[in-house]
Amino acid sequence: MSQADTVTRILDSAEQLFAEKGFAETSLRMITTRAKVNLAAVNYHFGSKKDLIQAVFARFLTPFCNKLDKEMATMAAGNPNPKLDDVLGVLAKTMLTGVTSSGQSNKLSVFMRLLGLAYTQAQGHLRRFLRDHYNGTYARFITYLRDAHPELSPKEIFWRIHFAIGACVFTMSSIEVLREMSIADTREDTGIDEVMNQLIPFLAAALER
Structure with missing residues (x-):
């Protein structure tokens, strides 16, 4: 081997x-x-185990953030004052890249479950690792939100962002279960891309109001 x-x-x-x-x-x-x-x-x-935990996150986040940075740069080049819906659309597009292929939706679901654990379990080293390595991408997103809504205080931004993260983690980490529930309740299967299209306006409204 x-x-x-x-x-x-x-x-x-x-x-x-x-x-x-x-x-x-x-x-x-x-x-x-x-x-x-x-x-x-x-x-x-x-x-160490801590280093292994960080490596698990880096394997997903490093290529994701690199692609997201490029996609946001492309968006900004064509639209220097994008709406929050546009920014969230880029985020969704980047998250969905390749996930409709076999096995990839499960990878996204697993990662979102891990992200939820990073918030709910005592993993201070991991939150520091995420801040030290991916804060540039996060700060870019926060800048778009502040530019769109300068009336929001840092406290309001903090809580809205983390409520939005919570909604994303719950939805995407439970995506297959939610799709099964949708079939049972609506008699329609909802693809992962459609789920994301339903989630984006909800997040935009939550962040803006």
């Missing part, structure tokens, strides 16, 4: 177990057992 294969297996196993059981409840031994590697491999490639 190559080193790249070993790293991928460790990350895949850690991602699945963290999402299923939580960060504190998942031991390195559980991860090595699922990945079929020894503990030395985890220590060699990641150093």
Whole structure:
């Protein structure tokens, strides 16, 4: 097995177990057992459990934020004063890139579950990691919100953003269950792209009012 294969297996196993059981409840031994590697491999490639948690997030967030930065730059070049709906549309488009292909919607769902755990479990190191590595992308989004609504105080922005994150985490981490509920209640299947199209105006209204 190559080193790249070993790293991928460790990350895949850690991602699945963290999402299923939580960060504190998942031991390195559980991860090595699922990945079929020894503990030395985890220590060699990641150093610690905290570093492994951060690597799981970085695997998703680094390419996502790089693409989102490019998409927002393209949007700003064509429209220097975009509406919040436009910004959220770019965010949704970036999130949905590739997720309609086989297996990718589950990847997004798993990541959103992990993001929810980052907020609900005591993972101060992870929140610092997210701030240190991805704050530029987050700050760019906040700037659009402030420009669109300069009357909002920092306190109002903080709470509106985190309420919006909560709605996204709940919806996207439970997407398959919600789709099944939709079929039962409305007799119609709702694709993940349509779910996002329903979510965007709700988030825009919540952030703007």
